[in-house]
Amino acid sequence: RNRVEPSRQQWEYGTDVPQSNIPRLNNPRKPAKSSEMPSPQFSRHQWEYYTDAQSNTMSLTNTRDLSILFETPSSDESATHLTAILSTKKSSNDAPNQHPNTSEKKKPNVLLILADDVGTGDIPSYWDSGMVEMPNIQKIADNGVTFLRAHATPLCAPSRYMLLSGNYQHRGREANGSWNLGYDNIQFQSYQISIAEVLKGAGYETMMAGKWHLGAKVPPLGLVNPNKYLTDPRHNWKMPLIDGPPDIGFDYSMITTGGIQDAPYSFFRNGLLTTNVSLEAQYWERGSYNTSIGESVIRKAGEGDISWDSSSYNMKLVNETSAFIDRHLKEREKDPFFAYVALGAVHYPHSPPKHYLNGEKIAGQFPNHHLDMLLEMDYVVGSLLTMIEERNLMNDTIIIFASDNGGLKRDFNVPHRSSGPLKGKKAQIWEGGHRVPLMMRYDGTFPANEKRGNLVGLNDIYATICDFLDIDIPSRSAQDSISFVDQIFSASKTENHRDSLALIRFYETYSSVHSHVELYDLGTDISETNDLSREPRFASVIDDMLLELKALGPCPDDVSGKFPIYNEKFDRTFNANCRFFKRKPWRCNKFIEGWLNCISTGGVRHKKVCNPGKR
Numbered sequence: 001r002n003r004v005e006p007s008r009q010q011w012e013y014g015t016d017v018p019q020s021n022i023p024r025l026n027n028p029r030k031p032a033k034s035s036e037m038p039s040p041q042f043s044r045h046q047w048e049y050y051t052d053a054q055s056n057t058m059s060l061t062n063t064r065d066l067s068i069l070f071e072t073p074s075s076d077e078s079a080t081h082l083t084a085i086l087s088t089k090k091s092s093n094d095a096p097n098q099h100p101n102t103s104e105k106k107k108p109n110v111l112l113i114l115a116d117d118v119g120t121g122d123i124p125s126y127w128d129s130g131m132v133e134m135p136n137i138q139k140i141a142d143n144g145v146t147f148l149r150a151h152a153t154p155l156c157a158p159s160r161y162m163l164l165s166g167n168y169q170h171r172g173r174e175a176n177g178s179w180n181l182g183y184d185n186i187q188f189q190s191y192q193i194s195i196a197e198v199l200k201g202a203g204y205e206t207m208m209a210g211k212w213h214l215g216a217k218v219p220p221l222g223l224v225n226p227n228k229y230l231t232d233p234r235h236n237w238k239m240p241l242i243d244g245p246p247d248i249g250f251d252y253s254m255i256t257t258g259g260i261q262d263a264p265y266s267f268f269r270n271g272l273l274t275t276n277v278s279l280e281a282q283y284w285e286r287g288s289y290n291t292s293i294g295e296s297v298i299r300k301a302g303e304g305d306i307s308w309d310s311s312s313y314n315m316k317l318v319n320e321t322s323a324f325i326d327r328h329l330k331e332r333e334k335d336p337f338f339a340y341v342a343l344g345a346v347h348y349p350h351s352p353p354k355h356y357l358n359g360e361k362i363a364g365q366f367p368n369h370h371l372d373m374l375l376e377m378d379y380v381v382g383s384l385l386t387m388i389e390e391r392n393l394m395n396d397t398i399i400i401f402a403s404d405n406g407g408l409k410r411d412f413n414v415p416h417r418s419s420g421p422l423k424g425k426k427a428q429i430w431e432g433g434h435r436v437p438l439m440m441r442y443d444g445t446f447p448a449n450e451k452r453g454n455l456v457g458l459n460d461i462y463a464t465i466c467d468f469l470d471i472d473i474p475s476r477s478a479q480d481s482i483s484f485v486d487q488i489f490s491a492s493k494t495e496n497h498r499d500s501l502a503l504i505r506f507y508e509t510y511s512s513v514h515s516h517v518e519l520y521d522l523g524t525d526i527s528e529t530n531d532l533s534r535e536p537r538f539a540s541v542i543d544d545m546l547l548e549l550k551a552l553g554p555c556p557d558d559v560s561g562k563f564p565i566y567n568e569k570f571d572r573t574f575n576a577n578c579r580f581f582k583r584k585p586w587r588c589n590k591f592i593e594g595w596l597n598c599i600s601t602g603g604v605r606h607k608k609v610c611n612p613g614k615r
Contacts, residue, residue, distance in 0.1 A: 107469050108442065109397040110199070110338045112461075113384060114163065115377060115437075116156065116211060116259065116347040119407020121420030122374055123437045131366065131416040132374040136382030137439070140401050144441030145488050146451045152405050152458045154426060154433035156259075157213045159404040159458055160342070161187040164194045164214075164248070166462030166478025170554035178215025181257040181264065182224030186215045186243035191592055193477040195462045197249025199338045202471045205328050207252040208245050209320040210342030211259035217242035229264035230273070230281040230303045240271030247271075250340075254320045260310045260344040260351075263302020267316075275305040282306040288351075294363055297349035311351040311363075313344040314376060318357065318383045325387060336396075341384065345377035346408070352376050357383065367414045395444045398465075402458060403436040423528040429504060430528055446488055456484050464488075476592060501538075502528060503545055517542060559597040566591070 120126040124134055125141050126148070152159040157177040158169035165188060169177055172192075178184035188194065196206045218224045219239035225232040240246065245253035254269050265284055266275040275281055283303050289296045294311030321341055328337045350369035352362045356379045366372050381401065388397050406426045407418020424430030438456065440446060459481050466473050467483035500522035519533035519542065532538055550556060562575040578598035581587050588594030 106334070106396075107202070107204070107336045108445075109336045109393060110204075110400070110465060111384065111388065111397055112163075112338070112340045112400045113381060113402070114160070114210075114340070114342045115401070115403040116343055116345060117405065117408050117418075117426055118346055118374070118377070118403040118437060119418035119420070119425070119432060120422065120435055120437050121417045121432075122346075122407050126437060127420035129417065129420050130374075131414065132371050132378070134374070134378040134381075136378045136385060137401060139385060140381070140399060140439045140441045141449070143443060143448045144399070144439055144446050144450075147438040147440075147456055148451055148453050149455045150402065150436055150438035150457065151434050151455070152403065152436045154405050154428060156211075156347075156404050157187070157215075160211075160213050163402075163404075163458040163461060164196065164340075165192055166195065166459050166473070166481030167192065168459060168480045171480065173215075175554060179213060179258070180262055181216050181229065181241075182218050182222075182226055184215035185217060186248070188214070188243075188248060189592070189595075191476045193474040194248040195465060195478075196245075196338060196340065198462075198466065198471060198474065198477075199469075200249045200251065202469065204336050204338045205252075205332050206250050206338045206340075207321070207324045207328075208250045208340045208342065209254045209317045209324075210256075210340075211344060211347075212245065212255040212257045212342070213259060214243075216244050216257055226263070226302070228303060230266065230275060230277045237273040237275075237277055241268060244268060244271035252324055254317075255342075256313075259342075259347055260313050261299055261347060261349065263300065263304060265298070265302065265304025265308040265310075267305070280306045282308075284308065294353040295351055297351040299349045310344070310349060311353045314380045315353065315357050317341055317343065318380055321384060322387050325391065325393075329391065343377060343380060345380065346370060346373040348408075368411055370408065370411065371414065371416060397442070398446075398468075399441040400461065401437065401439045402461075404458075406431075406433040406435060421527050431502070431522065431526070440488060450491060452487050452491065454484065454487050456487070460484055501532075501541065503533070503542055554599075556599055558600050563593060563597055565593045 121129055122132070123137060124130040124132075125138055125146065153162060153169060155177070157179045161167070161172050161177060162169055165172065169175075169187075171189070172178065172187035173185055173189060174187060178187035196208070200206045218229070218235050219242055220236045222242055223234055225234070229235070230237070241257075245255055252270060254267055256267055257264065263284075264273075264275075266273060268274065281303055282305070284298045284301060286298050286301045289298070289309075291309045291311065293309050293315075296309040296311050298310075321339055324339060325337065328335075350373050352369055352372035353376065354361070354363050356362050356376060358379070360379065362376045362379070363369070363372055365375055385399070388394050388399070406422075406424065406428070409425050410417055410419075419425055419432030419435075422430065422432035422435060424432035426433060436458070438458075459478075460483065461481075462478045463473060463481035463483040464485055465471075466478075467485045473481070502520045502522050504518040504520075517533045518531045519535075519538055520528040520530065521532060522528070533542070558578045560577075562577045564573050565576050565580075566573050576593075578594075578600070581591075581594040581598045582600075585594075588598070
């Protein structure tokens, strides 16, 4: 297995190579060898950033605790959809930490539960709303800390990269994120270390179960036939995924590359396809299929396992997690574990099981299957909590519950709003598109039944975990992650907060709507109904925010003058400027400083974003 830049690691073995002869690398991404490697200099602002192929959007909050949002609808499916959220947050280095020292005792386990397409309005405790009672998720809130202003990106894949990398999405390989199997390399740059790999290096046993959605390639060479993911003879499924969970630090994994909504409809265990392609592969046409568990739904035709059943997906993740914890306690009881459970609930297709594992009815309990899936999600969380409780691990485990983006569009036949009073939904720039539930529980250590109003992002979870566990962050990773450990322990850290203005800008490049801005005061207008952009008193504020977005977003001006560059081969640092990279652009693949500081050369991967008129 050799590294090929800039596309990272590629398999270059023939299809006849036995699996036993495949070399494995425990740590394919090496952190910088020298502590003198200068970290990229970024503002202590936080960015959340996403893209899709339906519109073009950005958002930001600046040093005056303001929030900028830009949106561009687009009828062109090839257009890029961008979002950013920028916030000012206190660095953990600015004041002494007031949390327990975990360096001298066994570090706690970490159970990270990521829901799919669940908005704050879906969780009853956020807005005192929601049609589905959630006693198990409420247990996390009652015994932990709830963050009322937590943000993801408005879409799935960028948020998952954001969570595991500690970076905003434009730090990765693709401006619109890496999504499906075969089309994109993993979103991680070769020098970026995931939170799983960091914890693994600190003695944790790591595991992932569920939806991957970070991009991967088909072995052996990355070529793909999306109509025959499993049965194309050029695909060698005796070999593991290229850029799968084992490659970013997961010891064990049981994943689907596209959740429940995309082919291949098969699981991969530790990177290896679990389907016997000669006996168990099937082409699934779009439609519904009755099973013993429920009604399995295929929204996009494609190949998969003959036993595929979308209605059993979340329960399989529960069983997989339980098996991992039991095995861990048997084989590595003295070590902590990190378990990342990425649920299918409540993404489309909504296919609730007839009954849950405990025999309780799920399907048909509410007027639509979306609400049934919310019910199942709470049962799943209950199962995960129970397995921690029954093994007497509750005082030894940090439990985190979050979602990857805002909630789904409203069904006007039922009095339920996934976004609560917030404007917008998944894939939109308004608050309802990216404000997400976030709860953290650690019995006997974290405060119980408390709420926080400070602005945080999924990207901050990386630094928060490392800060609390006293683990160093690799010098070239998690550059957009700032610890909020202090806010977990002290509500006083969040008092006298923000003016919270939100600015939305429409770009005429991608839209029939003329370029304009909208401005909202979230402090008094949480539903974003009163546009303040025409008021002269806000003109300078808007100008400042646009300038800051330019400087901190994916399209900043090139850095002027010389800056330090680290040569890993010779373990030394030298100074150069952007001309060094413009003369030979391939140097950007060798030295990350070119990507970071010389956007006109190294940042060419963002050309559709930074130069939208060029195709």
